[in-house]
Amino acid sequence: MTDDDPSSRRPTRRDYVKYGGAIVGGGLLAGCSGQSSSDSESTERASDSTSGEGATGSSATASDTDPTSTGDATSSTAVETGTASSGSSYTAELSPVGTVTLDAPPENVFTHFPWFPDMASALGQGDTINDLWWDGTVEGLEYFTTEFDGFEVEWADEAGEYGFTKERLYELDSDLHLVDPAWVTTEDNWSRSDVEEVTNNVGPWLGNYYSSYHGTPPKGWADGYEYTTLWELFDRVASLYGERERYEALASVHDDLLGTVEDGLPPKSERPSVAYVSVTEDLSEIYRLRLNAPGYWNAHTRPLGATDAFGNESFSGPFNQIDLEALLAADPDVVLALWTVTETVDFGTLKRNLENDPIGSELSAVGNERVYPQGTRWQGPLMNLFQTEMTAKELYPDRFGEWPDYRDGDPYPEFGPDEQLFDHRRVANVVTGND
Structure with a gap:
């Protein structure tokens, strides 16, 4: 084996960043698992099916299963233990990887799914991201943070293709890989030994x-795999970056937002029925998603406790394909259409096609002009704050203020201080370091 062989190469900067991630079980990178790296991003977003999806796995909490609970309470189990200059370390513990310890905050960070770049930006560390999949996240985050003076999505040019190789990770030589190793082992040409090799030779x-x-995590990782919420995951990432103050400030805003939502919700009998869907502009493909499901893909809809128009009908995975007839049979009061504030789906075209379709035009949501845009389920903390506010206004205009008409290309609305469900300026100041 030569020195040019990636598997034989030793760390070049590990005297700066020390990694100690003991991989103890888990399941990784499937965003829409079951797909190969060659699958198109449009197919993944429209039908991100995952093998084994829908099973409940271990360690579900009451807050994860109660539709009206927040399900994303903050945690402080992982803390930054000091500074590099004092010889201390930065530590986080998370299933399935166990404990990860860095000697200094990471400066070169690999990600794949969009919630981690969002987290880095929220912590003022967006410039550390060296790779991610799907640039639609850039569009979404830019939309929601329009009013943030001095903020930019620093990883906007780092988006690549779905999937990655071991050779690519050696090339990037990252201090930290923000990807679930259990999911990684479901991808082509990745084994558990490959995951461990990258841990030992590159970073955790x-x-x-x-x-x-x-x-359900893949075989070999399921035992002991524990579920966590979006904001608990953000807690761990903040600890490794040494950004506890920023995290605590944003977590406080999030807690206040959930309190505002909970206090303002109408009785269950007065809540609308909602179809949460991903729809192509020409209406040829429609996928329904669970509105109140556990997990951080529903971190902005679950706390709102609306009625799922499809009831408790069971299906495997986080979504299933339906047609317009099935949507009309459910006849929701409100339709929430994913991906429509990104360039993925033109919201104006989608609405017009629904209005002009002989079946779509019969929908109560269409007749009452209650078809609304959404961002993406693949949200980090910044998108989660705004999407929760956005969706609250769409579902409960009498309680939280009305969501204005949206035209493609519009920025996020400039709500006045009394109209905001959380303090936008406070969040902007925390993120940009002007707090």
């Missing part, structure tokens, strides 16, 4: 993919 992993929808 940190991720918990299957918490996104409470899916």
Whole structure:
């Protein structure tokens, strides 16, 4: 084996960043698992099916299963233990990787799914991200943070293709890989030994993919796999970056937002029925998603406790394909359409096609002009704050203020201080370091 062989190469900067991630079980990178790296991103977003999805796995909590609970309470089990200059370390503990310890905050960080770059930006560390999949996340985050003076999505040019190789990780030589190693082993040409090799020769992993929808981790990782919430995951990432103050400030805003939502919700009998769907502009493909499911993909809809228009009908995975007839049979009061504030789906075209379709035009939501845009389920903390506010206004205009008409290309609305469900300026100041 030559020195040019990646598997034989030793760390080049590990005297700066020390990794100690003991991989103890888990399941990784499947965002829409079951797909190969060659699958198109449009197919993944429209039908991100995952093998084994829909099973409940272990360690589900009451807050994860109660539709009206927040399900994303903050945690402080992982803390930054000091500074590099004092010889201390930065530590986080997370299933399935165990404990990860860095000697200094990471400066070069690999990600794949979009919630981690969002977290890095929220912590003022967006410039550390060296790779991610799907640039639609850039569009979404730019939309929601329009009013943030001095903020930019620093990883906007780092988006690549779905999937990655071991050779690519050696090339990037990252201090930290924010990806669930259990999911990684479901991808082509990845084994558990490959995951461990990258840990030893490049840097540790940190991720918990299957918490996104409470899916079942792959064989060999399921025992002891624990679900976590979006904000608990953010807690761990903040600890490794040494950004506890920023995290605590944003977590406080999030807690206040959930309190505002809970206090303002109408009785269950007065809540609308809602179809949460992913729809192509030409209406040829429609996928329904659970509205109140556990996991951080529903971190912005579950706390709102609306009625799922499809009831408790069971299906495997986080979504299933339906047609317009099935949507009309459910006849929701409100339709929430994913991906429509990104360039993925043109919201104006989608609405017009529904209005002009002989079946779509019969929908109560269409007749009452209650078809609304959404961002993405693949949200980090910044998108989660805004999407929760957005969706609260869409579902309960009498309680939280009305969501204005949206035209493609519009920025996020400039709500006045009395109209905001959380303090936008406070969040902007925390993120940009002006707090």
